Amino acid sequence: MNIEVILPDGSQRHYPAGTTALDVAKSISEGLARVVLAAEVNGQIWDLHRSLPEKCSLSLLKWDSDGGKYAFWHSSAHLLAEALEALYPGIKLGIGPPVENGFYYDIDFGDYAFSSNDFEQVEAKMLELAKQENRFERSEVSKAEAIRFFTEKGDPYKLELIDGLEDGSITFYKQGNFTDLCRGPHLPDTGKIKAVKLLNTAGAYWRGNEKNKQLTRIYAVTFPSSKELKEHLERLEEAKKRDHRKLGKELELFTFSEKVGMGLPLWLPKGAMLRERLENFMRKAQVRAGYEQVITPHIGSKQLYVTSGHWEKYGQDSFRPIYTPHEGEEYLLKPMNCPHHCEIYKSKPRSYKDLPVRLAEFGTVYRYEQHGELHGLTRVRGFTQDDAHLFCRPDQVKDEFKKVIDLVLYVFNALGFSEYTAQISLRDPLNKTKYIGTDEAWEKAENAIIEAAQEKGLRTVTELGEAAFYGPKLDFMVRDALGRKWQLGTIQVDYNLPERFELEYTGSDNQKYRPVMIHRAPFGSMERFVAVLLEHCGGKFPLWLSPEQVIVLPISEKFKDYAENVSQLLNYHDIRSFVDNRDEKIGRKIRDAEVQKTPYMLIIGEKEVSDSVVSVRKHGEGDIGVMSPEGMLEYLKLEINRQIQPV
RNA sequence: GCCGUUGUAGCUCAGUGGUAGAGCACUUCCUUGGUAAGGAAGAGGUCGACAGUUCAAUUCUGUUCAACGGCUCCA
Numbered sequence: 001m002n003i004e005v006i007l008p009d010g011s012q013r014h015y016p017a018g019t020t021a022l023d024v025a026k027s028i029s030e031g032l033a034r035v036v037l038a039a040e041v042n043g044q045i046w047d048l049h050r051s052l053p054e055k056c057s058l059s060l061l062k063w064d065s066d067g068g069k070y071a072f073w074h075s076s077a078h079l080l081a082e083a084l085e086a087l088y089p090g091i092k093l094g095i096g097p098p099v100e101n102g103f104y105y106d107i108d109f110g111d112y113a114f115s116s117n118d119f120e121q122v123e124a125k126m127l128e129l130a131k132q133e134n135r136f137e138r139s140e141v142s143k144a145e146a147i148r149f150f151t152e153k154g155d156p157y158k159l160e161l162i163d164g165l166e167d168g169s170i171t172f173y174k175q176g177n178f179t180d181l182c183r184g185p186h187l188p189d190t191g192k193i194k195a196v197k198l199l200n201t202a203g204a205y206w207r208g209n210e211k212n213k214q215l216t217r218i219y220a221v222t223f224p225s226s227k228e229l230k231e232h233l234e235r236l237e238e239a240k241k242r243d244h245r246k247l248g249k250e251l252e253l254f255t256f257s258e259k260v261g262m263g264l265p266l267w268l269p270k271g272a273m274l275r276e277r278l279e280n281f282m283r284k285a286q287v288r289a290g291y292e293q294v295i296t297p298h299i300g301s302k303q304l305y306v307t308s309g310h311w312e313k314y315g316q317d318s319f320r321p322i323y324t325p326h327e328g329e330e331y332l333l334k335p336m337n338c339p340h341h342c343e344i345y346k347s348k349p350r351s352y353k354d355l356p357v358r359l360a361e362f363g364t365v366y367r368y369e370q371h372g373e374l375h376g377l378t379r380v381r382g383f384t385q386d387d388a389h390l391f392c393r394p395d396q397v398k399d400e401f402k403k404v405i406d407l408v409l410y411v412f413n414a415l416g417f418s419e420y421t422a423q424i425s426l427r428d429p430l431n432k433t434k435y436i437g438t439d440e441a442w443e444k445a446e447n448a449i450i451e452a453a454q455e456k457g458l459r460t461v462t463e464l465g466e467a468a469f470y471g472p473k474l475d476f477m478v479r480d481a482l483g484r485k486w487q488l489g490t491i492q493v494d495y496n497l498p499e500r501f502e503l504e505y506t507g508s509d510n511q512k513y514r515p516v517m518i519h520r521a522p523f524g525s526m527e528r529f530v531a532v533l534l535e536h537c538g539g540k541f542p543l544w545l546s547p548e549q550v551i552v553l554p555i556s557e558k559f560k561d562y563a564e565n566v567s568q569l570l571n572y573h574d575i576r577s578f579v580d581n582r583d584e585k586i587g588r589k590i591r592d593a594e595v596q597k598t599p600y601m602l603i604i605g606e607k608e609v610s611d612s613v614v615s616v617r618k619h620g621e622g623d624i625g626v627m628s629p630e631g632m633l634e635y636l637k638l639e640i641n642r643q644i645q646p647v
Numbered sequence: 648g649c650c651g652u653u654g655u656a657g658c659u660c661a662g663u664g665g666u667a668g669a670g671c672a673c674u675u676c677c678u679u680g681g682u683a684a685g686g687a688a689g690a691g692g693u694c695g696a697c698a699g700u701u702c703a704a705u706u707c708u709g710u711u712c713a714a715c716g717g718c719u720c721c722a
Binding site: 104113114115116199200201202203204205208209210211214215216217219245249250256258262308309310313314317318335336338365367369370371372373374375379468469470487492519553555556557558583584585586587588589590591592593594595601603605606607615617622623 | 648649650651652658678679680681682683684685695712713714715716717718719720721722
C-alpha cells in the first residue's frame, strides 16, 4: 500500500507500487476497465499501462472526454502507419497527430501516387491489425538508440525530429510490428479501434514549410463502434447540405463567373437584398454608437500605401499597380480603408474635445489571395468590410475598445451566434522585424486589448505572432458547417498609422498630440459573414433577413387580384412579399416555397377572398390558421421587431 | 503558389475510340387545381480550353484554365 490515488470525486484509494491506471479502473468496475481509454495523471495524459507515481490525482478518460479521443485517434494514427507500412513497403513517415475530428499521417510515398482508390485496402488492413489487439508498448530510449533505430530503418523525417529532441526525453511506442517515435499517450491496445474511415488525402509540406518536400497527408477517423462512425458520417453529410456554396446557389444568393474572374463574387438580387438588410442593421447600430458614415474611392495613390507601410509589407504579393496613361502615376486597388480614413481625419484640425472621431464605411477592398486559397464567399479577392476607424485620445482607448466589444457582441447576439471564440492576437516576441512601430507603442496597445477583454469578461485565447503588422488584434472566430474556423469580427489597436500619417489633435494645453486609432469590423467582411450566417441557420434566415419574407399563393388565376392586393399591402409596409402567379397547382407552389425556405406562405382561394382573410402557412411548420391581411401585417412586424431588438 | 481529385445541357449527374443521354429547371399547349412535385409536346450541349496520337477523340496523351480537398499565406 504505497501509492495514494485521488479520484476526481475527491476520494482517496491506496494501491501497491507498480499499479497502473488500468488496474485502478478494474478495481472500480470491470465495465469501466473495458471503456477507459487513457488516464489523466496529475493533469497530464498518460497511458493506462504506465505505473502510477506514489501520490497522484487520477481521472480515467473515456470516449466522452477530449483526452480519451485524443489518445484514441493518436493510437489510430499509429495503426494507419502500421497498415501503410505493411501495404506499401519503403514509405517514409512524417508525423501523425490526432486533430479535432480524427487524425492524419503525413507520408512520403516516393513515386507512388496514393489516392482514394487505395482507401478500402488500407481500411481493411487497419481493421485486420486492430483485431490482433496488439498492446501499445511504451519504452524510453536514449537519443543514440533512437538515431540508430531510424537510421537502420532509413527514415529521414524521424531522424530530423529526433535531432530536435533532448536525450532522455525520447520515447518509442510499439504495437505489433510497428515502432514509432512518439510522446504518447496511447490506448492499451489496438482492439479498441472498431471502425475506420479514411476521409481524404492532401498535400502537406514537411514541417509546414513550403520550401520543404510535400508529403501526402492522409486524413482519417476511427471510432470505438461502427454506430459512432455512421453517426459521424451522417453529421458530415448534414454539414455538406449546409455548405454556403451549395445554399448560395440553391437560394440564388450569389454566383461566380470565370469570365468575371476567380474570387470575385456576384451578388444576385436575393443575396443583395440580404446584404442590404445586414448593412442597414449595422448602420443603425453604428449611428446609435456615435459613428459617422464616410465614402472613399476604390483606388488610391501608391504613395498612400507607402506612407501606411502596406506597400512595403504586401506590395510584392498584391495586385500590381495601375497607371495613368500619360503621366504614369501609380495607383493601387485599395486593399485597406484605413489610409483613406486617416486622410479624412486630417482634412481639418481636430480638438481634444472632438475625439473620439468614429468614421465608418462599407468599404470594398481588393486583395490578391493565392489561387489555391479561394473558397466560396469566405476567401475572395474582392470584398466589403463593415469597416470603421476610431481616432481617440490615449485616455479613451480602453473605454472605446470596450464599447466596440459591446457592439460586436450586440451584433452576434442579434444574429444568433452564441458560439464564438475570442482570440487575442499579439506580436511574436521572437520576430519583431515582422512588425512596424516601437516596443513601447506595442506594449501599450497589447495591454489595452488584454485589459479591455478582461474587464468585459470575455473568454479568450491568446496567440503569439498572429497580430497585424501595425498592431495587436482581438478577433472573433466562428466555425463553418464543416468545422473549419473562420475569423469574423476584428478589433485592432494601432499606435503606428497615426504616427505615419502624422495625425494630431490639439490638447487642452494647446499642444499637439497623437491620437490612437482603433480599427474594427464586427462582421469582418460582408461576404464571409453571409457565408457563415448562411451555414449557421442552414439557409433558414430569421424573418427580418429573409430576402423573400412572404410569398402569396393564389389557388387559381381567379384569385390573382386579391393576392396582388395582399402582397402590395405588405410591400407598402416594407415587408418583402411576392405573388406566385404561375399556372401550377397549390401543392406545387407550396413545395417550391418550402424548398426556397420562404418564411411565410399566404394561401388565397375562394374562402379567403369571400371572408377577406389569408390562410397562413409557416415554413417548416405548416398551416397556422387564417388572419386578416392587416392582422398578418401586424404579426409579421411583431416578429421582426422581436428579432432585431436583442434583450 | 504547392500536392491530389474533378470538369458532359441552367442545375444534379449517367455514358461512349465512330460527332451524346436522364431527372429537374426552361418554352408552348392542355389542366382552374385547397397545404411539399398534374399532363403532353418542344427547345437547349464545338462533352472546360488548346495541342498531339489516330482513318476517326467528348473518350487516349500533353499543356492550360477553373472548381473541389488540404498545405503555405491572410493588411
